[in-house]
Amino acid sequence: MSGRWQRLYRGETTADFFGRRWWGFGLSLALLAVTIGSLFIQGLDLGIDFKGGVAWEAPATKELTIEEARGVLEANKIEADNAKIQTLGSGDGGRIRIQVGEQTPQTRDAVQSDLAKKSGVKTEDVSVSDVSSSWGRSITEKAIRALLVFFLLVSVYIAWRFEWKMTLSAIAAMTHDVVVAVGIYSIFQFQVTPATVIAFLTILGYSLYDTVVVFDKVKDNSERFAAQRVSYADITNVSMNQVLMRSLNTSFSSLLPVLSLLLLGAGLLRAVALQEFALALFVGMATGAYSSICIATPLLTIMKQREPKYRTLIGQVSLGAEMTQLTTTGAPVSRRSSRAAASSEGEVSVRDEAEPVGTAAQRAAAVLSHPPRPRKKRRR
Amino acid sequence: MARRLLFSLIGIVVVAVAAVSANLIAGNSPSLGLDLQGGASVTLEPEGEFDADALSVAVEIIRQRVDSIGVAEPEIIRQGDTVVVNLPGVKDQKRALEIVGRTGEVLMRPVLQSGVPNDNPSTTTVAGATTTVAGATTTSSAASPTTLAADTPASIAPTTVPAPGSGLRLVKAAPATTVPETTLPPATAAKPTDTTTTSPDLLLATPYTTTTTLAPPTPEVSLTNEADKIAILSGRDGLVYYAGPAGADGQVFENDAGAEISNGGWVVTVGLRDGSQGEDAWNALANECFTKSQSCPTGQIAIVLDGEVISAPVVQTNNFSGNVQITGDFSEREARDLAKILEFGAVPVRFSAPTAQTVSATLGQDSLDAALIAGLVGVALVLIFLILYYRRLALVVLVGLAISGMLQWSLISWLSERNGLALSLSGAAGIIVSIGVTVDSYVVFFEKLKDDVLAGRMLRNSATRSFQSAWRTILAADTVSLIGAVVLWYLTVGAVRGFAFFLALSTLCDMVIAYFYTRPTVILLSRSRLMNKGKMLGVSARRVLGGEPTLEGGARS
Numbered sequence: 001m002s003g004r005w006q007r008l009y010r011g012e013t014t015a016d017f018f019g020r021r022w023w024g025f026g027l028s029l030a031l032l033a034v035t036i037g038s039l040f041i042q043g044l045d046l047g048i049d050f051k052g053g054v055a056w057e058a059p060a061t062k063e064l065t066i067e068e069a070r071g072v073l074e075a076n077k078i079e080a081d082n083a084k085i086q087t088l089g090s091g092d093g094g095r096i097r098i099q100v101g102e103q104t105p106q107t108r109d110a111v112q113s114d115l116a117k118k119s120g121v122k123t124e125d126v127s128v129s130d131v132s133s134s135w136g137r138s139i140t141e142k143a144i145r146a147l148l149v150f151f152l153l154v155s156v157y158i159a160w161r162f163e164w165k166m167t168l169s170a171i172a173a174m175t176h177d178v179v180v181a182v183g184i185y186s187i188f189q190f191q192v193t194p195a196t197v198i199a200f201l202t203i204l205g206y207s208l209y210d211t212v213v214v215f216d217k218v219k220d221n222s223e224r225f226a227a228q229r230v231s232y233a234d235i236t237n238v239s240m241n242q243v244l245m246r247s248l249n250t251s252f253s254s255l256l257p258v259l260s261l262l263l264l265g266a267g268l269l270r271a272v273a274l275q276e277f278a279l280a281l282f283v284g285m286a287t288g289a290y291s292s293i294c295i296a297t298p299l300l301t302i303m304k305q306r307e308p309k310y311r312t313l314i315g316q317v318s319l320g321a322e323m324t325q326l327t328t329t330g331a332p333v334s335r336r337s338s339r340a341a342a343s344s345e346g347e348v349s350v351r352d353e354a355e356p357v358g359t360a361a362q363r364a365a366a367v368l369s370h371p372p373r374p375r376k377k378r379r380r
Numbered sequence: 381m382a383r384r385l386l387f388s389l390i391g392i393v394v395v396a397v398a399a400v401s402a403n404l405i406a407g408n409s410p411s412l413g414l415d416l417q418g419g420a421s422v423t424l425e426p427e428g429e430f431d432a433d434a435l436s437v438a439v440e441i442i443r444q445r446v447d448s449i450g451v452a453e454p455e456i457i458r459q460g461d462t463v464v465v466n467l468p469g470v471k472d473q474k475r476a477l478e479i480v481g482r483t484g485e486v487l488m489r490p491v492l493q494s495g496v497p498n499d500n501p502s503t504t505t506v507a508g509a510t511t512t513v514a515g516a517t518t519t520s521s522a523a524s525p526t527t528l529a530a531d532t533p534a535s536i537a538p539t540t541v542p543a544p545g546s547g548l549r550l551v552k553a554a555p556a557t558t559v560p561e562t563t564l565p566p567a568t569a570a571k572p573t574d575t576t577t578t579s580p581d582l583l584l585a586t587p588y589t590t591t592t593t594l595a596p597p598t599p600e601v602s603l604t605n606e607a608d609k610i611a612i613l614s615g616r617d618g619l620v621y622y623a624g625p626a627g628a629d630g631q632v633f634e635n636d637a638g639a640e641i642s643n644g645g646w647v648v649t650v651g652l653r654d655g656s657q658g659e660d661a662w663n664a665l666a667n668e669c670f671t672k673s674q675s676c677p678t679g680q681i682a683i684v685l686d687g688e689v690i691s692a693p694v695v696q697t698n699n700f701s702g703n704v705q706i707t708g709d710f711s712e713r714e715a716r717d718l719a720k721i722l723e724f725g726a727v728p729v730r731f732s733a734p735t736a737q738t739v740s741a742t743l744g745q746d747s748l749d750a751a752l753i754a755g756l757v758g759v760a761l762v763l764i765f766l767i768l769y770y771r772r773l774a775l776v777v778l779v780g781l782a783i784s785g786m787l788q789w790s791l792i793s794w795l796s797e798r799n800g801l802a803l804s805l806s807g808a809a810g811i812i813v814s815i816g817v818t819v820d821s822y823v824v825f826f827e828k829l830k831d832d833v834l835a836g837r838m839l840r841n842s843a844t845r846s847f848q849s850a851w852r853t854i855l856a857a858d859t860v861s862l863i864g865a866v867v868l869w870y871l872t873v874g875a876v877r878g879f880a881f882f883l884a885l886s887t888l889c890d891m892v893i894a895y896f897y898t899r900p901t902v903i904l905l906s907r908s909r910l911m912n913k914g915k916m917l918g919v920s921a922r923r924v925l926g927g928e929p930t931l932e933g934g935a936r937s
Contacts, residue, residue: 125740125741146876157863
């Protein structure tokens with residue numbers, strides 16, 4: 001076990017990500033199917049910020065229970081059946097949140113003061129939020145427009161910085177992440193609030209960020225292997241193994257604060273606004289790291305390996321020790337013909353996955369673009 | 381090279397420390413959004429037709445009203461046509477929202493009297509008016525006696541346009557501080573029909589007395605600019621006006637007011653609407669003032685915007701047809717402002733409030749605590765993880781996060797003070813999220829460094845090389861984040877915008893820190909003896925030069 005960790009730490013794992021691409025694709029397709037199904041069947045639970053309405057939030061006391069709140073609504077001639085009343089948190093800091101459709105400002109204020117009276121606090125201690133439905137629509141429209149512009153700009157940027165095939169894969173992976181995150185909201189019927197939208201946008205950014213880092217490595221490696229006959233699947237496999245540790249590290253250090261937000265902020269401190277936000281982020285960041293390796297890069301490989309340069313090498317994959325050699329020396333195993341490599345591939349991988357020891361002596365010149373200078377004696 | 385690195389390192393530390401201490405000395409601290417400290421917020425959207433100039437006047441009106449409510453750190457943001465008013469910590473939330481959302485209006489009132497406010501507290505006995513009066517004395521506006529003239533060929537001729545009321549000019553010249561001269565202008569010097577007006581001190585000291593004698597039909601004096609009552613209003617020119625019930629409102633004018641230079645001075649011209657609500661109403665008022673009847677003894681018509689007299693021109697004719705010219709000693713800005721205000725009056729911008737929100741102080745406090753604690757614990761967890769993983773090198777991250785934190789805190793504090801930026805819950809979330817991105821820069825760099833060391837380079841050689849390659853990655857990834865932040869900032873409203881701002885801020889900080897702090901620190905450390913002792917990254921070079929190919933990992937397992 002320690003050996004595996006050691007290899008992971010040293011970036012010498014030899015997992016065949018591309019060969020197992022259908023695992024990732026399959027999982028993602030299943031997730032997407034569930035999401036789309038859920039969106040069709042139950043849709044999203046949009047908060048008042050998107051469909052308009054009034055929400056009150058009052059401290060829950062013995063005097064103010066859900067039943068009492070219902071009574072207050074009825075006293076103000078609001079259909080209590082359509083109202084959504086829930087308690088947030090419990091004990092001293094608990095709150096009652098009541099959401100109804102659009103109301104006149106007079107009714108809004110009347111309910112606010114009634115609720116305050118019931119729970120025995122000042123009127124100012126009852127929070128109110130009032131949104132018209134047209135505003136909600138315009139917010140949604142603006143967000144979608146912003147999203148499209150963002151897609152466009154980022155596509156242009158990635159196409160310029162990398163290439164358009166990377167753009168396509170990155171956008172596909174990003175869409176996947178957002179759809180999965182939206183799916184969580186639909187499946188569990190969490191309410192979509194502006195904070196949720198922010199979380200979705202963060203997921204977009206994060207997913208892209210992660211993909212860009214992986215693609216940067218792929219680009220580096222394709223330049224590094226440019227002179228050799230190395231299939232694109234090899235290039236991406238090597239790259240992904242090299243960035244695996246970084247991806248894990250980054251995901252871990254990004255998820256820790258979010259986790260603390262989720263567990264501490266929402267769990268212990270009952271800041272409910274934070275809870276759903278943190279949850280969306282948590283799911284999105286996890287899928288973001290997953291998709292950059294399991295979706296974006298395999299997609300890129302599928303597209304790239306049809307290019308003339310790589311076409312003849314389709315199906316030729318270095319595994320196990322061969323991959324180690326590729327990673328460490330930058331040169332493919334040259335002794336064998338590609339055909340021989342393909343035939344002995346299975347056997348090699350079985351043996352070497354347990355212990356990927358480097359193969360025969362490797363020339364130092366191949367290790368680096370230029371050989372390290374001999375160590376000099378330190379001056380001091 | 382080494383000296384330059386050292387310089388950059390010392391530079392960034394000095395900048396961070398200086399920024400923090402400067403903010404501490406100035407007493408700046410991040411101001412909290414209303415979702416973190418409680419308060420009221422309303423989004424105003426113009427309804428129906430309006431024009432851009434009128435909207436900016438409307439926003440100005442809102443600003444004045446918010447100031448009059450007395451909120452510590454109000455935030456009035458114009459986002460396209462939408463105006464967001466945030467009133468953190470406001471006490472009477474309901475009233476505040478109502479005041480802010482009311483439509484501003486332009487009224488035309490006949491001026492009964494006007495004068496320099498008496499700022500000597502002992503004599504200022506007007507109960508409610510004191511506040512308005514006091515504020516107005518400091519105004520140094522040159523809004524001067526203005527004249528009104530019908531825009532007919534005859535009135536343009538110099539002979540038919542008399543010089544502006546000399547009495548008003550006298551007032552303007554009078555220093556506002558000396559008590560004897562802070563008197564009412566004998567505005568109607570030509571024809572003092574009303575004896576009560578000749579006692580200016582009386583007016584300022586006890587306007588109620590004047591009221592009864594001056595305007596018997598409407599004994600009520602309004603200090604709040606109600607249209608059908610007599611009102612005491614402060615003027616933009618520093619005078620106080622005692623004005624009768626409004627004879628007309630801004631809608632007598634067409635929506636075509638413009639300022640231009642004519643006869644060597646700025647002139648504001650505006651068309652009159654046809655019909656009883658336009659020309660007729662205006663001419664009725666103008667006639668009263670032209671004849672200096674009891675209801676308009678000064679001959680002046682005050683153009684009042686939301687309780688403030690913008691200009692009080694003297695009427696020069698009793699019959700206006702088509703349009704009205706206002707001349708006077710205007711500066712260009714004053715003329716343009718007046719034109720804008722007339723336009724606003726013609727088409728007042730009515731706001732609807734598509735969202736209104738009040739957050740109780742306790743709810744805000746809870747959210748703040750939660751965000752703070754969660755953020756700190758999150759950072760602590762990340763640090764523990766990094767220390768476990770990178771050991772000694774994690775110290776670099778720790779100091780880096782501290783510097784980054786100092787820079788961000790200073791920037792936010794400074795912007796809070798300067799631009800009324802408020803840290804909201806979504807902004808706090810943006811910062812917490814950015815911790816991950818910041819740490820990632822280090823991870824990318826360190827992993828690269830590790831690769832190079834594994835490949836057999838010496839640490840001191842690999843540090844520079846690795847940074848170059850890591851820097852490219854960091855730049856690419858951060859650019860994507862920045863694009864996202866900028867797009868969100870420009871195309872969305874409300875909470876999403878706050879989030880975008882803080883995301884951009886922390887991304888920029890990340891880039892600065894990576895280049896000016898991480899780079900010199902790691903390169904310098906890689907040359908020091910301390911870091912080269914033992915295996916800094918827990919790895920040493922692979923032995924690849926012939927012989928037994930032993931990878932440490934493989935050998936140990």
